[in-house]
Amino acid sequence: SSSSGDEALRDKRARILSRGLPKQKPIEGVKQVVVVASGKGGVGKSTTADVLTITCFILKQTKEVGLLDADIYGPSIPKMMNLKGNPELTPKNLMRPLKNYGIACMSMGFLIEETAPVVWRGLMVMSAVEKLLRQVDWGQLDYLVIDMPPGTGDVQLSVSQNIPIAGAVIVSTPQDVALLDARKGAEMFRKVHVPVLGLVQNMSVFQCPKCKHETHIFGADGVRDLAKTLGLDILGDVPLHVNIRETCDSGQPVVISQPQSVA
């Protein structure tokens, strides 16, 4: 009959279309992958990923944690983790991640000069991301945190399609323009079937060190409202604090160098 004919045609079409898509394969030795994304640039994604990873490590002393910097164009992890230099190669020709504060790190920043731009079109970026994911000797990791670049493009698609991801954390500042992009980020993860663990509201409020007056420089509570609309949890609310920037710039993440600070 015609309906079973239609159904057969639909199935055939779906099979043909999915032939070009990569198969999801887990990274050897890595139990769970969490990605930190934002949509918008400049909201503090890398800082959050960096601090999150270290906090994970501190809280669960027996767990092995890794940090992958997937921001090919603007790799920040080397500076934040105070790591430099080209990775060594193992006898199996895999790159050995650089370690600091107990975290195994890999970044494009270790493979290129500090001033060299990565002027690549999407296709080459996909190949680089693949190398950073699979041609690294991660060892046995309980968690791998991936710091994603801003946007909803090639890198995000490549990572989501190639490896199974336990969940995504989306970072945003309270401004509307950042929230609009965070929303797009959440939708993208929905399209590629990655569960969104929750939102982080960053740069929420600034307290003047002199008079203690609080200013919501980038607005207030925008992220909470978005979380409510999307039915997501707020994983945290991080204020603007000079300590965070100072310690990032010097490569001594704030949770290690100043654990008592507000941040």
Next chain:
Amino acid sequence: QVGILDADLCGPSIPHMLRPQERAVLQCARGWLPVPAGHTLPIALMSIGFLLERPDDAVVWRGPRKNALIKQFITDVAWGDLDFLLVDTPPGTSDEHISTVEALRPHQPLGAILVTTPQAVSVGDVRRELTFCRKAGLRVLGIVENMSGFVCPHCSECTNIFSKGGGEELAKHAGVPFLGRIPLDPQLSQSLEEGRDFIQEFPKSSAFPALTHIAQQILDTSQGSS
């Protein structure tokens, strides 16, 4: 007459910031008509934000599709006679940037303004951007240090939340003009959020003098070139 081309396809912010009354992109014989910014200002806008069915639809595209649209924004939009076309690019040095530079090459762009925040991680990325401009043969008009300092509205104490001077250092080191420092300005940010008449409110904000100074330098440079 100024045009603004929003080349950030994944995170278009221009439609939200300028909030034109009519968002529809109409067609004419010469191509797409840019959207007027409104408020009787001679500013024309083009952004993927106007082409989406819903403003929060995600654009999850790979490179080739993005390249095609950016080329269209430059060649198939009936911009008309413009004194300036400003292109707002996303972060990075990827498809959007390569396509923008390539598509603009026959039109001999005046140059690029690089914006950084003062801290080391941002300056690090902008150094790469500088090298990109050099390789692409794009003149660097100068560097702007944004979010440089916050003056507490209560006690007027200035705190350098994101550090200070990184942009200026970079400009000196790279031998390009330092266009200026813009402070963190909650008033500016708020008026953009609340959809207040940004054009009316803006002159009273603390960022206004800095931005005016930067604009003046660009105007002077363009006079010098013509």
